[in-house]
Amino acid sequence: MTRRPFLVVAHTGRPESLAATRRVCELLTNGGATVVCLDSQRAEFDEFSTEEMATLGSDVAVSEIEMAIVLGGDGTILRTAEIMRGGSAPLLGVNLGHVGFLAELEPDNLEDTVARCLAREYTVEERMTMDVDVFVDDTVRYSTWALNEASVEKVARERMIEVVISIDGRPLSTFGCDGVLMATPTGSTAYSFSAGGPVVWPSVEALIMVPLSAHALFARPFVVGPNSTLEVEILTRTGAEGVLWCDGRRTFDLVPGSRVVSRRSNTPVRLAHVHSGPFTDRLVKKFALPVTGWRGGGTHRD
Secondary structure: OOOOEEEEEEOOOOHHHHHHHHHHHHHHHHOOOEEEEOHHHHHHHHHHOOOOOEEEOOOEOHHHOOEEEEEEOHHHHHHHHHHOOOOOOOEEEEEOOOOOOOOOEOHHHHHHHHHHHHOOOOEEEEEOOEEEEEEEOOEEEEEEEEOOEEEEEEOOOOOOEEEEEEEOOEEEEEEEEOEEEEEOOHHHHOHHHHOOOOOOOOOOOOEEEEEEOOEOOOOOOEEEOOOOEEEEEEOOOOOOOEEEEEOOOEEEEEOOOOEEEEEEOOOOEEEEEOOOOOHHHHHHHHHOOOOOOOOOOOOOOO
16 A cells, blocks of 8 residues: 555646645655655656656545645635545645635645644544536436535526526525526635625535526525525526536536536535634635724734
8 A cells, every 4th residue: 555645736837836836745755655646747746756656546546545735726626626526535725826715725834734734733624515416307417516516507698597496395486697506605705705695604504595697686695504405497488508517617508497406415525724713814814804903802913
């Protein structure tokens, strides 16, 4: 068996990402671990690694990975979560993107980060995911999953889709719109946030539904319990087609009459944290929110 295999995934299109990846690989190797890379990134990794490196799939199975260290933005984290689906290894994100709610560590202290990973000095948080099924004529035509959101969207720019949304098997409303989002608390700071949905703390167990540009008086975001079932059906009366996107990565064309059903999955995504801190502080930092004048309890900040 490979000695302590650590998967390293990078956004190889950025020079700063490659430099940070090189350093992480050096630190892992010097610490007695084996660096595992994706087959699609093997060429880039070979350019700066002189040590023996393993390839995921051909040399090391997903189930053998101890941890996945991801250098990039949230998109790179979502890609890695897809690759690691079904495994138990936690994902640790080093943010080289923009806001980066999933990849929350900054690259300014890689030595300490890798040392903590090697010493197993980290906590693991399980993030809720959703199972997503597409039904046509009561037959499942497509099944997938989502960590952030499942979005039902129109295809034609000039034409809305008409949908009926349901919660727990009961119809709630019908309207024309650009689409409907079904999101997790993790996804509440992603596409759902941009669409005017609520920010939901990751520790809250809930599901979110957000209409996109709906032509209706009652088209507010909804927050429901974690065991609820969310449904979006594309009505046939206009003939408009739609498309399903999950985390912006997995897609399926929706013919009129398609019904998309989302519910809580039994398989979470595991995120590693080497530093603990409240989600409130992360919001303040990521959005540069003004907190001047706060004199509440705890540590005072001006």
